[in-house]
Amino acid sequence: MTETSALAIVQDYHRAWTSGDVDRAMTWVADDITCRAPGADLTGKEAYRDFIAGFAPALTGLTDIASFADGDRVALFYYPETAATSTAPAAECFTVREAKIVESVVIFDRLSFGPPADA
Amino acid sequence: MTETSALAIVQDYHRAWTSGDVDRAMTWVADDITCRAPGADLTGKEAYRDFIAGFAPALTGLTDIASFADGDRVALFYYPETAATSTAPAAECFTVREAKIVESVVIFDRLSFGPPADA
Numbered sequence: 001m002t003e004t005s006a007l008a009i010v011q012d013y014h015r016a017w018t019s020g021d022v023d024r025a026m027t028w029v030a031d032d033i034t035c036r037a038p039g040a041d042l043t044g045k046e047a048y049r050d051f052i053a054g055f056a057p058a059l060t061g062l063t064d065i066a067s068f069a070d071g072d073r074v075a076l077f078y079y080p081e082t083a084a085t086s087t088a089p090a091a092e093c094f095t096v097r098e099a100k101i102v103e104s105v106v107i108f109d110r111l112s113f114g115p116p117a118d119a
Numbered sequence: 120m121t122e123t124s125a126l127a128i129v130q131d132y133h134r135a136w137t138s139g140d141v142d143r144a145m146t147w148v149a150d151d152i153t154c155r156a157p158g159a160d161l162t163g164k165e166a167y168r169d170f171i172a173g174f175a176p177a178l179t180g181l182t183d184i185a186s187f188a189d190g191d192r193v194a195l196f197y198y199p200e201t202a203a204t205s206t207a208p209a210a211e212c213f214t215v216r217e218a219k220i221v222e223s224v225v226i227f228d229r230l231s232f233g234p235p236a237d238a
Contacts, residue, residue, distance in 0.1 A: 068187030
């Protein structure tokens with residue numbers, strides 16, 4: 001596993017789900033993925049897919065901040081754009097093994113992604 | 120600016136404030152730092168210092184998750200331990216210029232750092 005390939009895997013995963021193609025994104029996810037998300041620890045691809053599929057439709061755009069790769073680990077920082085906000089950042093730290101994402105730590109501030117004030 | 124020195128600067132900054140030495144941490148911070156934190160955009164070293172100094176006393180420990188460096192950018196992922204939680208991750212993405220931290224994006228879930236249930 002080179003750094004480039006771990007980064008390329010995560011980038012394709014990220015492009016896929018953020019453009020609404022959750023199926024393609026999930027081809028990069030291991031069956032036994034573990035994910036720590038705000039307020040939830042997810043185990044297994046089904047639970048992880050439900051989490052991503054639940055958020056993906058709310059996404060109206062995205063602005064990248066930075067991406068990093070170090071061995072089998074990749075980090076993404078970006079602004080997800082939703083009806084509620086386009087200025088609340090999110091970060092993800094992925095671990096890639098055998099060309100699959102096996103672990104993910106997802107960080108965002110749930111309060112910043114609440115319903116828009118004028119909804 | 121090599122990658123090592125940007126990372127070394129951020130690591131010393133991080134070790135300093137997380138061990139309670141906010142003064143030493145601030146020697147690495149530019150006067151005109153800008154920081155995006157959950158629910159707050161901070162401008163200038165004074166505002167940033169107040170923010171860090173407000174959180175530092177609540178820290179009872181820390182577990183590292185990962186660190187990354189790419190040119191003048193450095194990312195840290197870690198679990199800050201407080202009375203409320205030791206399992207809610209935080210991420211920071213720093214930009215270093217001329218041996219000072221000039222920009223920071225700080226991400227954590229405010230809801231996870233609320234008061235402990237048994238307080």
